[in-house]
Amino acid sequence: MTSTGHPRHLLDDLLTHGVRFSIMATLDGVDRAEFALVRDSVEISDSVLSKQVATLETAGYVDVDKGRVGRMPRTWLRLTDTGRAALARHVAALQAIAGRSRQ
């Protein structure tokens, strides 16, 4: 296989960060998710999630909506179409890389 044919060339630089990848993966199967749910699911702190979400938002991978439920402020995270496509490519590349280890 040539170097350009190796699946690692399909990896997304932003998503090689494990936390960012997990954040994106949690949002893939849902329309949107509350900040606190993503934080607890990925098992990280508020500040780490805020920082990584800001990076993903800048890249156009995640949308952030702020609102209220009753009197309580809420932040909702949503994967964009661009983010979903990037995640799919990254997952395919990871599966190709990990799959070879089973052979």
Place this chain on the structure above:
Amino acid sequence: MQTCLVPDITREQAATDLDNAERAAARVQKQSRWLAWYSGTFAAGFAALTLMLGLVEPAWLRAVMSAVLWLPLVAGMVLRAGRRPTTARGAGRRVVPGWVGSGVLFAVALFVGVPTQQGNLAYWLPAAAVVALPLAVVAWREARR
């Protein structure tokens, strides 16, 4: 400045990344299954409302009992739905046909039954089951996802 454009990653790292992401995603997915009990509760509510409107006499008691059942149910469920931390992807598209189906069947059951079948259990019992069916199917499908 970033110079390494092609990230290096081992097979083990790739597998670990996939496993971690899958675990985190499963936790969120679990929280998104509330539409199953939500749709199931409304299916049962529609059935109960249909039975009340068809079987309870006199009319004033029927109106009071229906309001006592339906208004708190709708208010409580709308409130709970608004507080859920996540919604499964494409949930609206899957749930709307169930609501439309049960709503239309409910209207038809009342339109046909109220003038001619008041108090007739043989009509209202199957009617209640048919009215509940579309939302019950939605609940069953959501629970299986």
